Amino acid sequence: MNMIIDLRSDTLTQPTPEMMEAIMNAKVGDDVFKEDTTVNELERRFAELFGMETALYFPTGSMSNQVAINLHTQPGDQLICDKWAHVYNFETGGAAFNSGVTCNLIDGDRGMITAAAIEEAISPIENYHTPNTTLVCLENTTNKGGGACYDFKEILKIRKLCDDYGLGFHLDGARLMNALVAKQEDPKDYGKVFDSISICLSKGLGAPIGTILLGNKKLMQRAIRIRKVLGGAMRQVGFMAAAGLYALDNHVERLEEDHKKAFEIAAVLKKQEYIKNVEPTETNIVIFYLKDNLDINKFLSDMLEMDVKVSTMGQGKLRIVTHLDYTQEMHDKFLKILEHYK
Numbered sequence: 509m510n511m512i513i514d515l516r517s518d519t520l521t522q523p524t525p526e527m528m529e530a531i532m533n534a535k536v537g538d539d540v541f542k543e544d545t546t547v548n549e550l551e552r553r554f555a556e557l558f559g560m561e562t563a564l565y566f567p568t569g570s571m572s573n574q575v576a577i578n579l580h581t582q583p584g585d586q587l588i589c590d591k592w593a594h595v596y597n598f599e600t601g602g603a604a605f606n607s608g609v610t611c612n613l614i615d616g617d618r619g620m621i622t623a624a625a626i627e628e629a630i631s632p633i634e635n636y637h638t639p640n641t642t643l644v645c646l647e648n649t650t651n652k653g654g655g656a657c658y659d660f661k662e663i664l665k666i667r668k669l670c671d672d673y674g675l676g677f678h679l680d681g682a683r684l685m686n687a688l689v690a691k692q693e694d695p696k697d698y699g700k701v702f703d704s705i706s707i708c709l710s711k712g713l714g715a716p717i718g719t720i721l722l723g724n725k726k727l728m729q730r731a732i733r734i735r736k737v738l739g740g741a742m743r744q745v746g747f748m749a750a751a752g753l754y755a756l757d758n759h760v761e762r763l764e765e766d767h768k769k770a771f772e773i774a775a776v777l778k779k780q781e782y783i784k785n786v787e788p789t790e791t792n793i794v795i796f797y798l799k800d801n802l803d804i805n806k807f808l809s810d811m812l813e814m815d816v817k818v819s820t821m822g823q824g825k826l827r828i829v830t831h832l833d834y835t836q837e838m839h840d841k842f843l844k845i846l847e848h849y850k
């Protein structure tokens with residue numbers, strides 16, 4: 509069988525043999541009774557890492573974000589996020605469906621928004637015609653923004669704004685571990701600043717499923733109720749949490765390798781005749797554009813013929829995501845393919 513080089517997403521990873529062993533050996537119990545020791549350990553470890561009071565295990569990042577939105581809002585309220593935010597674009601209208609909340613979208617930079625833009629977007633409290641702004645959602649790294657990372661100083665400014673206006677502050681940190689590794693930041697700094705943080709185990713960390721939501725005790729007592737109402741209370745889910753624990757111990761520092769490969773891909777792309785532009789690459793995502801006279805679908809099918817899978821994001825954007833299952837052998841072959849493509 510040919511070697512397929514699948515660069516569509518970092519969610520495509522298969523559990524490694526070592527991760528499978530951790531899954532098979534997990535001690536489990538009924539997590540609805542809070543008796544699954546592996547889930548409890550995973551939650552304890554994440555809470556400790558970020559210096560936050562409580563962590564809660566979820567099946568998906570969408571559910572975790574949706575619970576967070578519900579925690580910080582009332583029906584009719586408005587949250588503020590970037591126009592490309594996952595919470596707005598890729599959670600099936602969940603903010604409206606689950607919480608009766610509208611999104612005030614900011615035209616940010618590669619999925620990132622500033623304190624100044626947020627302040628302008630907050631509805632004036634004295635104007636009873638406008639929806640009540642109660643929540644700011646950031647994404648770090650940004651997905652549609654190409655794995656861009658926030659400057660922590662801007663996050664601090666936004667925190668101050670949330671204090672001044674009494675707003676909740678949620679971080680969709682699906683790929684937060686990539687940002688922490690890339691910028692060598694301290695998770696505890698994030699724990700101090702956000703009211704809630706959602707972190708996916710099923711992206712670059714390579715677990716089959718799972719997301720962690722972090723917050724203080726009071727908030728998370730409500731989170732467990734809302735997780736239940738969305739159907740997210742699970743039983744012997746320690747088998748999956750064991751994969752998350754394994755990933756936390758073994759797959760965080762290695763994200764650096766994914767980033768290095770992404771930088772190398774970006775550098776090669778930049779030199780090619782057929783490329784119009786490559787967006788700045790900061791972590792494991794490379795977004796690039798073909799020259800205007802070239803057909804994206806032809807490029808995709810040419811790649812497919814060479815056993816390479818790349819994805820499109822609309823508006824002429826092509827996306828490559830490096831990950832755990834993208835080996836050095838695949839990388840060497842892929843760089844040659846890009847260099848020789850005509």
Ligand SMILES: *Cc1c(COP(=O)(O)O)cnc(C)c1O
Nearest residue numbers: 568569570571594647651680682
């Ligand atoms: C993947 C992702 C999520 C969560 O997605 P699920 O598929 O529901 O786990 C949330 N936010 C961002 C930015 C993501 O990339």
